[in-house]
Amino acid sequence: MSMFLEAFTWLADSAAWMGATSIGHRLGQHLIITMIVVGIAAAIALPVGIAIGHTGRGRGFVIAAAGAARAVPTLGLLTILALAMGIGITAPIVALIVLAVPPLLAGTYAGIENVERTTIDAARAAGMNEFQIIVHVELPLAAHVILGGFRSATLQVIATATLAAYVSDSGLGRYIFAGLKSRDYPQMLAGALLVAALAILIDLGLSVLQRMVRRSVEPRMPRPRSRVAGPSLKGAS
Amino acid sequence: MRHRKILAALALSSFLLLTACSPGAQNSVTSDTADNKNTPIVIGSQDYYSSEIIAEIYAQSLESKGYSVDRQFRIGQREIYVPEIEAGSIDLFPEYSGPLLQYWVPDTTARLADDVYAQLAQSTPDGLRVLDQSGATDQNSYTVTRLFAEKWGLETLDDLAKVTDPLMLGGNSEGATRPDGPVGMKNLYGVDLDFTPIEDGGGPLTVKALKDGAINLAIIYSADPSIGRNDLVPLKDTEGLFLASHVVPLASDNLDANATEAINQISQTMSDKELVALNSRSLDEELPAETIARDWLSDKNLL
Known part of the structure; x- marks a missing residue:
């Protein structure tokens, strides 16, 4: 318990909040790393996930690949990458992208795949092309599930971005490594608490966003007229 | 009457047997140099491959001089093995000057090799002594x-x-x-x-x-x-930024003059480069300590 007190004392110390190694600076670095990683991972995972969810093709292969990627230990991958790319922020970012892609991919194809077939058929019958179906039907209806994958990826990246400090002078992981190696456990614990707090805050924010997205989509679904029209449309297609 | 004599003889012999086994008696016997070679010299090493190689070199060198050796290698870290050495369970141990000095004198200000060695020689507890320090460093x-x-x-x-x-x-x-x-x-x-x-x-x-x-x-x-x-x-650390850490044998008083000389000769022969080469044979060629030690000793004509 006293270590928690010491950790909070460390956090409250104004010296920790000033200069190039200040908490604010490290928090900012941590957030930027997280945003870059999740951004790139989304750019990879969203198109692939949409393609799989929409066509149903390549599902087995991509699920297997994503599962394998989940099993890769990030620290091991980071070490190998850093041996190839040298020290700095590039290797951790690539390693974290490998970590972030699987949950994003899973959220995306699961979301798209679970959109009611009847709804898609209705859209198609109404004359929408495939692109319009994806953009105007599938993506809005799948948005909250995709956001779920996004949430889970972000959470994992924030927690694991501490590893960036393994080969570069960046992120909240610096406090954890420095504290661990010099037996300054209050500093280490303070670093861990900061990471946890950041993860919880971001996750809360994203969960609110997720609920808003879901509410904006779902009230429209059970309308009596579409329920009547549904079976006849299905029969027609 | 006859019975009593046998009993007495039995009692006497078992008493002799018992006292011969106790450590106190051992000292009185081993003070005689002629018998020294029959009591095994216990050699220990850290749980560190390089320390094991040096200990194995000590062991093979002493064996070639006719001593019997009991190898207790890979014991662990200083906090565990130094009390054992102090208690007399280990007779010879390859150590590192600076870290060993810090064990006994935690707040020492000595940094350079000779200062560290001089203070270490003074701080070594009774019954133990450090032999000559080697030119080889691991720091x-x-x-x-x-x-x-x-x-x-x-x-x-x-x-x-x-x-x-x-x-x-x-x-x-x-x-x-x-x-x-x-x-x-x-x-x-x-x-x-x-x-x-x-x-x-x-x-x-x-x-x-x-x-x-x-x-x-x-x-x-x-x-x-x-x-x-x-x-x-x-780069050479002329001002003592780092604590000097030369290979130095820590020995108990059980080590006689001949054995001491043999170990000192090893320390004298082993340079920085030699130690790196020994370590590299373990890491790169993955040879066992026994082979590395034998090759090195015969290479240096120390067997």
Whole structure:
């Protein structure tokens, strides 16, 4: 318990909040790393996930690949990458992208795949092309599930971005490594608490966003007229 | 009457047997040099491959002189084995001067090899002594690439003052604040260093960063074979930034004069480069300590 007190004392110390190694600076670095990683991972995972969810093709292969990627230990991958790319922020970012892609991919194809077939058929019958179906039907209806994958990826990246400090002078992981190696456990614990707090805050924010997205989509679904029209449309297609 | 005599004889012999087994009696017997060779000399080593190789060299050397040896290798760390040595269960142990001195005198200010050795000789508890220290070291050192050393003409840490480019040190994150990090370099040598963390303790990532030029300086153990393999140059620490850590045998008084001389001869023969070569045979060629020790001893005509 006293270590928690010491950790909070460390956090409250104004010296920790000033200069190039200040908490604010490290928090900012941590957030930027997280945003870059999740951004790139989304750019990879969203198109692939949409393609799989929409066509149903390549599902087995991509699920297997994503599962394998989940099993890769990030620290091991980071070490190998850093041996190839040298020290700095590039290797951790690539390693974290490998970590972030699987949950994003899973959220995306699961979301798209679970959109009611009847709804898609209705859209198609109404004359929408495939692109319009994806953009105007599938993506809005799948948005909250995709956001779920996004949430889970972000959470994992924030927690694991501490590893960036393994080969570069960046992120909240610096406090954890420095504290661990010099037996300054209050500093280490303070670093861990900061990471946890950041993860919880971001996750809360994203969960609110997720609920808003879901509410904006779902009230429209059970309308009596579409329920009547549904079976006849299905029969027609 | 006859019965009693047998009983008495039995009692007497068992008494003799018992006393012969107790440690006290052993001392009185082994004080006689002729019998010394029959009591095995217990040799220990740290749970560290390099320490095991040195201990094995001691063991084979003593065996070739006719001593019997009991190997108790890979015992663990100092907190565990030093009490055993102090209790007399181990007779000979390859140690490292600075860290051993810090064990007995935690607040020592001695840093340079000779000061450390002199203070260590004084601080060694009764019944134990340190033999001659070897030229071989196993300690932290600031290391640069040969290219960098030649470009600026670097041999010692003082020479870093000649470098006009900004200097970047890479190492475990604790190095940023430790007295042997940039702070110590500034105070002792007046050299300014920037610092970037690489958390693999002078391992392959650090070496890669050195070769890439992402860092100019790294803290790597002076006996690490990667120094030779990657053509790195450890800079001499003339002012004692790092605690000197020479290989030094810690011995009990059970070690007689002949054995002591044999061990001292080994310490004298073993140089820094020799130790790196020994370590490299273990790490790179994956040979057992026994083979490495035998080859080295016969190579040096010490068998």
